[in-house]
Amino acid sequence: SSRSAARAEPGRLSLAVAAVLPAGGSGERMGVPTPKQFCPILDRPLISYTLQALERVCWIKDIVVVVTRENMEAMRSIIRKYQHKHISLVEAGVTRHRSIFNGLNALAQDQPDCKLCKPEVVIIHDAVRPFVEEDVLLKVVIAAKAHGAAGAIRPLVSTVISPSADGCLDHSLERARYRASEMPQAFLFDVIYKAYQQCSDYDLEFGTECLHLALKYCDTKAKLVEGSPDLWKVTYKRDLYTAESIIKERISQELCVVMDTKEEKEPISYLLEALRNELNHVKVTCGALGYAGRDTQHILEQCYSFACVNFMTSDFHKTKKLLSMLEESDLSILYPVVVVSVHFFDFKLVPLSQRMENLMWIREFAKEVKKRNILLCGLLISYSQDEQKLQETLTQGAIIIAALIRERSLGFVGQLLVA
Amino acid sequence: SSRSAARAEPGRLSLAVAAVLPAGGSGERMGVPTPKQFCPILDRPLISYTLQALERVCWIKDIVVVVTRENMEAMRSIIRKYQHKHISLVEAGVTRHRSIFNGLNALAQDQPDCKLCKPEVVIIHDAVRPFVEEDVLLKVVIAAKAHGAAGAIRPLVSTVISPSADGCLDHSLERARYRASEMPQAFLFDVIYKAYQQCSDYDLEFGTECLHLALKYCDTKAKLVEGSPDLWKVTYKRDLYTAESIIKERISQELCVVMDTKEEKEPISYLLEALRNELNHVKVTCGALGYAGRDTQHILEQCYSFACVNFMTSDFHKTKKLLSMLEESDLSILYPVVVVSVHFFDFKLVPLSQRMENLMWIREFAKEVKKRNILLCGLLISYSQDEQKLQETLTQGAIIIAALIRERSLGFVGQLLVA
Ligand SMILES: [Mg+2]
Ligand SMILES: [Mg+2]
Numbered sequence: 087s088s089r090s091a092a093r094a095e096p097g098r099l100s101l102a103v104a105a106v107l108p109a110g111g112s113g114e115r116m117g118v119p120t121p122k123q124f125c126p127i128l129d130r131p132l133i134s135y136t137l138q139a140l141e142r143v144c145w146i147k148d149i150v151v152v153v154t155r156e157n158m159e160a161m162r163s164i165i166r167k168y169q170h171k172h173i174s175l176v177e178a179g180v181t182r183h184r185s186i187f188n189g190l191n192a193l194a195q196d197q198p199d200c201k202l203c204k205p206e207v208v209i210i211h212d213a214v215r216p217f218v219e220e221d222v223l224l225k226v227v228i229a230a231k232a233h234g235a236a237g238a239i240r241p242l243v244s245t246v247i248s249p250s251a252d253g254c255l256d257h258s259l260e261r262a263r264y265r266a267s268e269m270p271q272a273f274l275f276d277v278i279y280k281a282y283q284q285c286s287d288y289d290l291e292f293g294t295e296c297l298h299l300a301l302k303y304c305d306t307k308a309k310l311v312e313g314s315p316d317l318w319k320v321t322y323k324r325d326l327y328t329a330e331s332i333i334k335e336r337i338s339q340e341l342c343v344v345m346d347t348k349e350e351k352e353p354i355s356y357l358l359e360a361l362r363n364e365l366n367h368v369k370v371t372c373g374a375l376g377y378a379g380r381d382t383q384h385i386l387e388q389c390y391s392f393a394c395v396n397f398m399t400s401d402f403h404k405t406k407k408l409l410s411m412l413e414e415s416d417l418s419i420l421y422p423v424v425v426v427s428v429h430f431f432d433f434k435l436v437p438l439s440q441r442m443e444n445l446m447w448i449r450e451f452a453k454e455v456k457k458r459n460i461l462l463c464g465l466l467i468s469y470s471q472d473e474q475k476l477q478e479t480l481t482q483g484a485i486i487i488a489a490l491i492r493e494r495s496l497g498f499v500g501q502l503l504v505a
Numbered sequence: 506s507s508r509s510a511a512r513a514e515p516g517r518l519s520l521a522v523a524a525v526l527p528a529g530g531s532g533e534r535m536g537v538p539t540p541k542q543f544c545p546i547l548d549r550p551l552i553s554y555t556l557q558a559l560e561r562v563c564w565i566k567d568i569v570v571v572v573t574r575e576n577m578e579a580m581r582s583i584i585r586k587y588q589h590k591h592i593s594l595v596e597a598g599v600t601r602h603r604s605i606f607n608g609l610n611a612l613a614q615d616q617p618d619c620k621l622c623k624p625e626v627v628i629i630h631d632a633v634r635p636f637v638e639e640d641v642l643l644k645v646v647i648a649a650k651a652h653g654a655a656g657a658i659r660p661l662v663s664t665v666i667s668p669s670a671d672g673c674l675d676h677s678l679e680r681a682r683y684r685a686s687e688m689p690q691a692f693l694f695d696v697i698y699k700a701y702q703q704c705s706d707y708d709l710e711f712g713t714e715c716l717h718l719a720l721k722y723c724d725t726k727a728k729l730v731e732g733s734p735d736l737w738k739v740t741y742k743r744d745l746y747t748a749e750s751i752i753k754e755r756i757s758q759e760l761c762v763v764m765d766t767k768e769e770k771e772p773i774s775y776l777l778e779a780l781r782n783e784l785n786h787v788k789v790t791c792g793a794l795g796y797a798g799r800d801t802q803h804i805l806e807q808c809y810s811f812a813c814v815n816f817m818t819s820d821f822h823k824t825k826k827l828l829s830m831l832e833e834s835d836l837s838i839l840y841p842v843v844v845v846s847v848h849f850f851d852f853k854l855v856p857l858s859q860r861m862e863n864l865m866w867i868r869e870f871a872k873e874v875k876k877r878n879i880l881l882c883g884l885l886i887s888y889s890q891d892e893q894k895l896q897e898t899l900t901q902g903a904i905i906i907a908a909l910i911r912e913r914s915l916g917f918v919g920q921l922l923v924a
Contacts, residue, residue: 246665496904
């Protein structure tokens, strides 16, 4: 496919690519004391999501993060806690352009005792644009290799106007003739480094646009690359809500229903159907534990939501086994993992209250695994012989599981819910 | 205060003000089949929030909503269901400008048998900007009265660039010299109506900016008014997430803890303290039922979250009374109302499981009130004589209540949670 051909590109070109991530901003626009790149989303700082997005691109060799001296230690602990790789820290300057220049200087030195090497192409990205995809990174890198400079653009959402000195409309720009300049951008290292070296103090203080420096100081006209809406910059407080919603949606794309293969029982296939109805757009997969095969391993690498089905038993061997597999994996380092221990019972045989008593272990267990960022809940499903009643109950169960996955809230950890 | 002085303004000027709300867009940018103005947020279409924002401004006399013929009936049922007032519907044209022109035509007719009157000033707003505040509406109206035209503006978030024909950077604009033109805008009716009447077909087809028409056809330079970040336009799918988060936050600003005044018991004052700690920025108020006084009435007019505290009893008189007061009020027409029935018990005296059995009525009751958009949950709090243990439990209880209020999810309706 053209996509896999494109993917092979940086390898084929054997292009040395590094990235500079200015993260020295103070976030005054947010109206919050924490700079926006350090604001937590699902308990993890925004910048860690951006690093994750760059890190998973195997052909980006080094990532230089530029932070203020005050935030240096906080940044180090973020790198440790979330196990980020290939990161070098450089101290920020007083403006965005000075910070980027510091990052480029660190790459330029190319000394034998320094682990950084001068790249052929350097990507410049923002710490507050966590949803950058490999394909746009690749496009700007390829275009920078060909043109010397390249940057992502987006259509304008609002008409741009020019005010007169008295605060009235002077003229409005024809919206279709302009674009918003976004990130990532990429440059031949020698082009952008020369631009910064020759850059006037005025530009270093008041400028914001790297493409402009390449044009002004190196006569290099950047190639413009159409980016996706996801490239938007976290700017206002509301953008943090948006980022959280997007991240929650992304990690709730798949639900793995864990069961023994022998459990091909009717109510369970009904439950799967109800889940597939309720969780529109969510891939519902099934996995069996105890085989320690590639199946489970595969699931543990990409799925952050589990429902562990127990049929007519208060026993929790299976849930416990899943939890210890999850604890051994690194899955919950980056995202909270939801585990719902689902128990089918016929409440006519044993009353609900007694069943709940039997399942009180979940409360204590949940406290333990919560420390590992695993959110455990119990769900009791009343197993009725009446088919219509059973269907209603299973629909309700699917609604509860869907809410637990989507909300991913600490507030419901250890609760026993009833469908 | 200057605010109340400003508020008096449209009355003092006895200015006739109407609003036109073009809502004919098809939402192709969202990548969803439903036009964005009809996308549901907490189960209510986005446009209803925008109408609510305009409606609560007492000096806006008429609101003309312009919708396509296909959406006319859906719009009528939205107006009925959410009890919107002062709305007139007009059929949309094929472009935004043609739709606005249709709206202005409806206002211009000024016929004795038509309930619409020609206003002195007309506001033009977007159906997809639900967070418009009275103060910015007032500012554009006052400025339009003085200058003939006025519009809200915002600083540019991204640098604006001009591409050359070959898709490369031609030049970038100096960000500080430009602004984004947003909504609302306001005009002397005669100015904007004349502009539309003289407007070329080309402008009616391809233009997007009303301020530009006032300038071009009536030589009227609009006064630009600095707007708040909340004026942003719901454009992409992610903006719907944002809008939902903002609305949820707004209706979760206050929690009313309902109790009898005689219940000045220690654990309850601890609970209030825990709630105040957990619900940062949330106003925790107390209300007593049964006095039918101004207190409760006041609460029922602005608060969408209730915790009804029952001490050492499975009785649910108080919760039931609150629920019937809520059902009688119109509170839940616009937003889902959360009610948590909180029960303190000493589990050493009676086991938890039996208590849960006693409280099963909540499940059935919750199903009933859910039809009225009231989300009922139960919360059992273990009452321990051990003060430290009690504190821990109450903190946990506050976390659960906070989660129920913030998430406002249908998934947990009727559940009995345990702290
Ligand atoms: Mg820029
Ligand atoms: Mg406009």
